[in-house]
Amino acid sequence: MEIYSKRQQIAEAIEGLKAKKQSVGLVPTMGALHEGHLQLVKKALNDNDTVVVSIFVNPTQFNNPTDLEKYPRTLDNDVMLLKGLSDTRIFVYAPTVEDMYGDNPVSEQFDFDGLEHEMEGKFRQGHFDGVGTIVKRFFEIVKPHNAYFGEKDFQQLQIIKKMVEKHNIPVNIVGCKIQRESDGLAMSSRNTRLKPEFRKAAPFIYETLKTAKMHFGTKSANEVTEWVENQFSGHDLLELEYFIVSETETLKPVKRKMDNKDYRAFIAVYADDIRLIDNIALN
Template sequence: MKIFSEKHQITQAIDALKAEKLTLGLVPTMGALHDGHLALVKQALANNDKVAVSIFVNPTQFDNADDLVKYPRTFEQDIELLKTISETDILVYAPTIDDVYEGNTVSEKFEFDGLEFEMEGKFRQGHFDGVGTIVKRLFEIIKPDNAYFGEKDFQQLQIIKKLVEKYNMPLNIIGCPIHREASGLAMSSRNTRLKSAYKNAAPFIYKTLKTAKLHFGTKSAAKVSQWVEKQFEAHDLLRLEYFIIAEESTLKTVKRKTNNTKYRAFIAVYADDIRLIDNIALN
């Protein structure tokens, strides 16, 4: 497996692949890989000749410095997991901060037609500028034909589609289904930091989402939101940050349901000091 730590190295390797008319997929990650990431890589390999996997904990998308320090880093284990999928068709780009940011570790400023101000944007200042900065740079360095993102970060997925549209980037963005643990908990690198009691409690998040989906068939969005808030008020360990029902395309909070509109429920919950997000399609 080829591992590159400098962009000029991987650029040369990719230029050689392009010269052979091979297609290239990209799976951007921050490492601490789990089965959800591996599912993205497998999907990318099914659709492309080669796949680049980036492993880079991007400092500019963390609004909480403590979260950045504590973010799990398991590079050697990540490589071993990727080898179980392919040792010949995966390229790993694991750059330093300086290689990506060239000594200027700040975010570019982006406008995503208002998508950035909803949900996560209200609670994580500057987060999507950081996401846009790193993803745009990865696209420019790796030049993939297709890039794969999980729907767990559905708002991020919509924002990246908007980024590609606004900058006329020649690639396809492909969203892949949320990968869940047997308990229903959405897979996340942060799950490894959950203490036992909180790990046992966390599946309540998805259970609540599924019941909210049932209620959405007969009740207003406001009534469903009130019901969810009451469930978490009564919970001993989990603290609700937000529950929002929004239109999928605009991410605007729904005020009144209309026909022929796709809706999705989004949730953020604290399990001790660890923030977990999830979402579910409602119709």
């Protein structure tokens, strides 16, 4: 398996593939790979001749320095997992901060037509500028035909689609369904940091989402939101940061349901000091 740490090296390798008319897929990750990531890579392998998996903990998308410091970095194990999928058709790009940003790791400023101001944007200042900056740079370096993102970070997926549209970047964005543990918890690299009692409690998040979806069939968005808030108000271990019912396309909070709109429920919860997010389609 080829592992690259310099942008010039990976760019030259990709140029060689494209000279042979090979298709290239990109799966951007921050490492600490789990089955959710591997499903993205499997999808990319199915669609493309070669897949580039980037592994980079991007400092500009963390608004919490402690979260950045504690984020798991497991490159050797990540490479081993990827070799289990393919030893010849996967390139790993694991750059340094200096390779991506030089001496000044700061974000570009983006306008995502308001998508960045909803939900996560209200609680994580500058987060989506960091996401947009690093994903755009990976697109410019790798120049993939297709790029794959999980729907667990649904707002991020919509924002990347918007960036590609507004900047005329020639890449097809593929959203892939949320991968869950057997008890329903959305797979996340942060799950490994959960203390046992919080890990045991965490499936309550998805159970609540499923019931909220059921209620949404007969109740208003406000009534469903109030119900969810009540569920968490009495929970000993899980602290609700937000629950929002939004239009799928614009991510704007729902004021009144309409038959011709698609809706999605989004949630962020603290389990001790670990922040967990999830979402579910409502129709």
